Amino acid sequence: MANTKNNILTILGTSIKPGESIEANFDVANLHTSTPVNVPVIIERSKKPGPVVLFTAGIHGDEVNGVEIVRQLIAKGINKPKCGTIICMPVINIFGFINLKREFPDGRDLNRVFPGSSNGSLASRVAHKLIHDILPHADYIMDFHTGGSGRFNAPQIRIAQNEKQLSNLARIFGAPFVLYSKNLNKSFRQTCVKLGKPLLLFEGGKSFHIDDLITNSGVNGAKRILNHLNMLGSKFKVSTPKKDCIFINESKWKRAKYSGMFKASAGISSKVQKGDILGNITDPYGKFNYFVKANNTGYIINVNEAPIVYQGDALFHISTKLKD
Template structure:
């Protein structure tokens, strides 16, 4: 790509050029145009092409805030190569503050999509045909759904030494080995040889500054590793190395009732530790929720009311450094 224009979404972006491309995929039912900004920054020096994306699920706005901060702090202006930012992929869900597309489908389950399929499927097809083919790397930012708060973590497929090295570089508190899900954005990127890290942190419809900072600092370390971080920015070293999670279990509610969590996200707990209580609203019964094993709490249910069978804690039980 040396000294050549990058062809993207019908536009030519020259070395050293900045361009925002407003992409119109579909219209609202009112016939109003709905455009998705794709923000491209190219260095004059040849290098990798990296995507930072968020909002694949429309209610996961903490990821959008991370990408927004990369833009306003000019972290997305690379020393070399090209950085593409899409702060909101599912603009429909973002407007409605919902996870899904208007057709009720989860965009992250319909890849690679279809040109003539449902609205979500058509959008997945657009990403596969227009964005993914130019990429070398991607970091996709997510948050926990259904009132569940995720500790900041990177998710990668097992047995991939290059992704493991990139996860070490990003250095989130936790790295979870997680198989690709059929129909997911990550699975499609893997098939098309794009090296992707999936970041999880916080919960839906919420902004958390600590999560945002973890995402920003990890991104700077990631770009520095690729020799793409501008000299204007400095990286910070985390106090601890990421912990690789090889096995984890969900703790589910045995009772329905009012839920009061007692442990902090990211905490190490011992088997038998009381993690929460579930109570009836009339002051007659109170049930303790105990840790089923030694491990780190990597997800906590923040709901005030839970039902029997609800997932309430995700505990990492097998850790490697």
């Protein structure tokens, strides 16, 4: 459990007693116009003691579907715990969100500068504040992301291999896929692991886009985790996933052999057989039509939805080896 003094939780200089609802301000710097930027941190405490769960999104400013998931947790009252405390940070990279850009104004990717520095770049300062002012209070973290520009991710949880607690939590979350992937250097996920804070990273959809299927998967998964921790309010129902989640040990990108106009025909999350037609690449003049075929049997966990591709561009992310 997170540390409290006299049962009072103090975050960002704000004291929260059991049973209180508080909106703190995660401010780091003003805009270049000297306009102050308020970054709300919504904190809900139950009168009953329990774990502290942190929901984060918007580490990348263009990943609005993650923001929408945390927004719904707040709007629907799911963030009001039966016991313990829930902290919601819907938009961490507020500067990128304002400018509709993935990175910070300094050009840095926030998810590559953790744990940050109090006297470094703007992105580094935000990372440092998150790690030092918010993270120490959390017992569990759920971080919501989306695919890159034009690339639509199937709803999935990403964790490193050989982390039994996270594997169990991922199964409870109930996304269609669990993708084993290494913790990237200087990422939020790697930093949390080093500090002994269990983090589930959710990926789904694509940037600049909100998809109901992805949103529902994220919200329902969060409810299942809260229910598992006995924190979910009694008025909320927990759905059972339609299928058991598929654990993927290895996966590989199918890349474009030619440049041209691209159209995918294979659907996201579908299982394909080796040799199946996944889509086609054409030229603008009706003289060329190349069929993209699967190199192996597996599940499609990412589809490039860009209408124009170049030779070597990643088109489909397909599983190559499932967990036994």
